[in-house]
Amino acid sequence: MGKAMRLYWGYIAVGALIVAWSQQWALSVIAALSVAVFAYASFQVPVWCGAVNRDGRTYCRNNAYGVLMGCRNRQHRWQKIKMIVLRTKVGNVGRAVFPTAKEKFNGFLAVAGLLSAIAAVVVPVVTGG
Ligand SMILES: [Zn+2]
Incomplete structure (x- = not known):
């Protein structure tokens, strides 16, 4: 993989995930893509x-x-994880961790990936499929 590919593959996974939901791909595929998006935004995307x-x-x-x-x-x-998890008053979490639209977007992707993964697991339980 090229450098850009290595840094930004997560956005390709995001695109694939959107297609997967709208085309109703197998939920196991959706779950895998969701986890990939969550892991990418949480642990790999280049941010401040x-x-x-x-x-x-x-x-x-x-x-x-x-x-x-x-x-x-x-x-x-540690400080960042504490800020996010415990919402301590060490500065303003919003301004610190998500200072620009790019960081906010990546934070959104992390949450969306997590929710999507949960949905892929819960939907078959609820619908009985
Ligand atoms: Zn630092």
């Missing part, structure tokens, strides 16, 4: 780190991979 810097007012702008991950600074990783 977004942890709060030492000064408490600015946010880290190092490169990170995945909206749940921080940069190479281990403290930043």
Whole structure:
């Protein structure tokens, strides 16, 4: 795979997932694509780190991979996960972790992938199929 392909394959998975739902592909395929989208947005997509810097007012702008991950600074990783999971008052989560439309979009993809995966599991249970 080329570099762009390696960095952005998740968006191809997103496109495939949308087609899969609209064309009613096998739910196992939909579930697999959903998990791929969630994993990509959470742990691989190139984003800003977004942890709060030492000064408490600015946010880290190092490169990170995945909206749940921080940069190479281990403290930043923990801080980010804590911010998201515990919604602590360490700065503003929205501004820190999702500063631009790109980060917001990737955060949305992570949630959408998760919901889609759950739906693919729940739908056959509900419909009896
Ligand atoms: Zn950082």
